[in-house]
Amino acid sequence: MLPEYTADYLLDKKVKIFQPVAGYRASTDAVLLAAFVSGFKHGTILDVGSGTGAVSLCLAERLKKISPQITGLELQPELAELANFSAARNAFGSLSYKNADIRLGTKANGLSPCSFDVVVTNPPYSEHDLPSPNPSKALAHNHSDFSLAHWLEFCLKMTKPQGKIYMVNRAEALPLICSCLQNKAGNLTILPVYSKCGQTAKRILLSAQKDSKAPCRVLPPFFTHSENGEYSPEAQKILRSGSGFEEIIPVLR
Secondary structure: OOOOEEEEEEOOOOEEEEEEOOOOOOOHHHHHHHHHOOOOOOOEEEEEOOOOOHHHHHHHHHOOOOOOEEEEEEOOHHHHHHHHHHHHHOOOOOEEEEEOOHHHOOHHHOOOOOOEEEEEEOOOOEOOOOOOOOHHHHHHHEOOOOOHHHHHHHHHHHEEEEEEEEEEEEHHHHHHHHHHHOOOEEEEEEEEEEOOOOOOOOEEEEEEEEOOOOOOEEOOOEEOEOOOOOEOHHHHHHHOOOOOHHHOOHHHO
């Protein structure tokens, strides 16, 4: 049975998403992450920790001409059910969500290692933040008995050789992320995300290629807001028009 939910929209009403009234709800991070996937022509996509499905719903809309097979894995069954409801209402027939506990590994969840061309993930951000009093939000936002290192290990295991991993996280997690990927993935591309000019980066978007030895590159900063507090023109292209970062950052093409 679906929890009490609201009907919301993403990408200037191109995508309809159903989310619980009380519990985890998607943020702009999900839309930015979906837009960071670049150069995708064909293959399969896995969304690890899919929540209400915002990342993969945006990807399904952006890649609808290709219509790749996209699978979401979500620990909370009510969120997976809502995400499947959203996929059906948007007529995304190649998108589906599975209630899965990645802490149990691949076999327990009926998954085959090295089976996805692209893995996208918006993992819980912190082991140490004060948890939300709402159990669903606390589970989505905070690590409990499964660290970021274990999360990335699972993502690497599910990615095909030379496949790509895309993720969003706090900027402060970058050293740990790089350490986890060392000797396992290369060709790192890092995009620092700033709220406004003159502030420190709060988020990073990162891509990595499994088994690659290519060097790391850091892209120019991306600002979500202008000085007047409104979304920057670049952010509006991503959040409203549904553009990908490859359309506004030439080096990603």
